[in-house]
Amino acid sequence: MTVTNDLEFEQTLYREMLLLRRFEEATGDAFSRGEIPGFTHLYLWQEAVAVGVCSQLTSADQITSTHRGHGHALAKGLEPRALMAELYGRSTGVVGGRGGSMHLYQPELGLLGTNGIVASGGGLACGAALAAKTRGTDGIAVTFMGDGATDHGATHEAMNFAAVLELPVIFVVENNGFSEGTPLAAHAARTDLAQRAEIYGMVGVRVDGQDVLAVAEATREAVRRARKQSAPTLIEAVTLRKTGHFVGDQMNYLLPEGWTAFGRDPLEMSRQRLTASGVADDWFTHIADEIDSVVGDSIEFARQSPWPDAREVTSHLFAGENNR
Ligand SMILES: Cc1ncc(C[n+]2csc(CCOP(=O)(O)OP(=O)(O)O)c2C)c(N)n1
Numbered sequence: 001m002t003v004t005n006d007l008e009f010e011q012t013l014y015r016e017m018l019l020l021r022r023f024e025e026a027t028g029d030a031f032s033r034g035e036i037p038g039f040t041h042l043y044l045w046q047e048a049v050a051v052g053v054c055s056q057l058t059s060a061d062q063i064t065s066t067h068r069g070h071g072h073a074l075a076k077g078l079e080p081r082a083l084m085a086e087l088y089g090r091s092t093g094v095v096g097g098r099g100g101s102m103h104l105y106q107p108e109l110g111l112l113g114t115n116g117i118v119a120s121g122g123g124l125a126c127g128a129a130l131a132a133k134t135r136g137t138d139g140i141a142v143t144f145m146g147d148g149a150t151d152h153g154a155t156h157e158a159m160n161f162a163a164v165l166e167l168p169v170i171f172v173v174e175n176n177g178f179s180e181g182t183p184l185a186a187h188a189a190r191t192d193l194a195q196r197a198e199i200y201g202m203v204g205v206r207v208d209g210q211d212v213l214a215v216a217e218a219t220r221e222a223v224r225r226a227r228k229q230s231a232p233t234l235i236e237a238v239t240l241r242k243t244g245h246f247v248g249d250q251m252n253y254l255l256p257e258g259w260t261a262f263g264r265d266p267l268e269m270s271r272q273r274l275t276a277s278g279v280a281d282d283w284f285t286h287i288a289d290e291i292d293s294v295v296g297d298s299i300e301f302a303r304q305s306p307w308p309d310a311r312e313v314t315s316h317l318f319a320g321e322n323n324r
């Protein structure tokens with residue numbers, strides 16, 4: 001059986017994508033109200049990538065993520081309350097309110113960190129994959145990165161390293177066409193990023209990043225290759241950035257010809273397919289109500305949670321010295 005003919009499976013993915021969508025919409029609103037400090041990048045309209053990829057992983061498989069990482073964290077199983085409280089800087093957040101949006105860690109879920117340093121995740125994923133291979137587990141590692149990260153030297157090193165050491169790593173490039181205000185064609189002469197895999201000696205596939213089943217299917221194959229053959233794969237998921245680079249981005253830069261922020265909505269695509277397969281409107285209403293209450297609850301939880309204790313500001317800095 002392939003992943004593309006299982007109705008219940010797609011319903012699960014739809015629900016998950018809706019959670020990511022509503023969570024990010026609520027995050028954007030809370031940020032605009034001044035309730036969330038710092039800086040935040042939303043994962044709107046890229047939901048099919050995180051959800052499709054993570055649907056093929058176990059909690060023993062590690063992922064590394066980016067500055068745009070809330071969706072990856074949720075798709076890997078992070079509790080909405082623990083994420084929202086972290087964004088609010090509260091002690092009940094996943095890392096006690098110390099990390100915020102770009103430093104979300106929960107290794108027992110396989111969440112090896114969102115990360116504000118562009119292109120830093122590839123090397124970390126290689127490390128996790130090397131550890132799994134050395135220990136003889138069948139764990140694998142996935143690194144999510146943007147198109148911008150593909151032209152950073154650290155990504156080249158990581159891909160070469162994974163290929164030459166035959167590591168069970170999947171490089172997922174979310175090609176949303178932009179690196180901040182720079183369109184891909186302004187920093188890459190060849191914009192078909194999957195073809196780069198060939199020079200490293202690994203398999204590269206380009207997939208429709210708005211189609212959650214297509215992403216899941218490509219990942220299933222890459223996971224098989226990683227687990228059974230200990231071979232890396234590069235998946236380029238073609239997607240789009242629905243909004244500005246960060247919440248508050250005025251987008252007063254030159255948009256490339258043909259750019260439209262109103263491309264294909266992964267949720268709508270999935271909904272149409274489910275409807276055609278006989279899923280009734282009631283089901284969608286029920287799921288939306290359920291998700292709205294989960295997200296609303298996460299906001300209330302975050303608001304009511306205490307701030308971290310200032311006396312613990314130096315905790316977790318040194319191994320074994322957590323109470324300094
Ligand atoms: C090493 C490094 N260089 C520059 C930046 C500033 N920066 C933050 S996000 C970003 C754009 C990344 O684009 P992409 O990888 O395509 O991800 P997207 O924002 O599209 O998801 C840049 C240049 C950074 N955080 N780290």
Ligand SMILES: [Mg+2]
Pocket residue numbers: 146147148174175176177178179180
């Ligand atoms: Mg990008």
